[in-house]
């Protein structure tokens with residue numbers, strides 16, 4: 001039953017949406033450029049094969065409806081946001097932005113289907129965990145995890161989804177969407193004093209103090225995540241593998257190193273693989289400067305997945 005059965009070559013499949021170019025004002029802090037750099041780096045290092053990276057298309061409307069209000073979707077797709085909504089989103093609305101957000105949803109939905117077939121698959125974008133049913137926040141227009149989970153459940157493919165959200169910010173939108181839904185476990189490990197100031201209630205929130213580093217982060221994770229997995233017995237996991245806990249991150253407040261994040265990823269994939277839980281990888285946040293530091297950390301997530309799930313084709317790290 002283990003998805004981590006050795007000697008099985010399975011493709012490591014990924015979806016990308018970086019072909020949807022979104023122009024942002026020059027000084028805008030959102031690192032749109034990290035997405036193509038991540039794809040290029042994974043190809044260069046042989047972590048992913050070009051043939052296994054699919055270009056996402058805009059998700060159809062009925063997918064978005066699986067986790068969002070119709071009126072909100074309409075505003076999000078048509079540019080009907082008022083000034084407060086745009087401010088809360090933190091990104092200037094444009095048709096291209098809406099298109100790209102739909103594509104990111106598509107990637108996570110397709111990756112979730114592939115993960116059930118292969119044990120692991122992912123999206124080089126997504127992890128937009130600050131999107132609520134009826135509003136967007138903090139660069140997140142649609143909640144790709146919530147949409148994919150609701151679609152898989154509606155299709156009868158899964159019953160006990162589990163969200164492993166290790167972005168440094170709480171997965172508040174995901175927590176709110178699944179509040180009171182005992183079949184979906186939302187796990188969020190984040191910095192206590194970081195955005196969002198008003199936290200939602202996840203099934204389990206694990207909070208780190210400002211300045212926490214590798215030891216504190218790995219300890220908190222190890223003390224809670226395996227037990228939560230055992231308690232919930234999930235049939236699929238969505239990994240929001242945000243890398244904004246990195247010391248160099250502008251929005252993080254923590255002091256985690258690249259090695260600490262890589263160890264985090266190895267452990268998460270190891271725990272899921274041991275339990276035979278298919279995993280859907282999504283990118284999540286990462287705002288370090290220079291950008292290369294963030295790209296490296298995102299790439300390391302995929303290297304860790306490859307090492308655990310496709311061990312017979314492990315790529316030597318540099």
Ligand SMILES: [Zn+2]
Nearest residue numbers: 167169244285
């Ligand atoms: Zn974040």
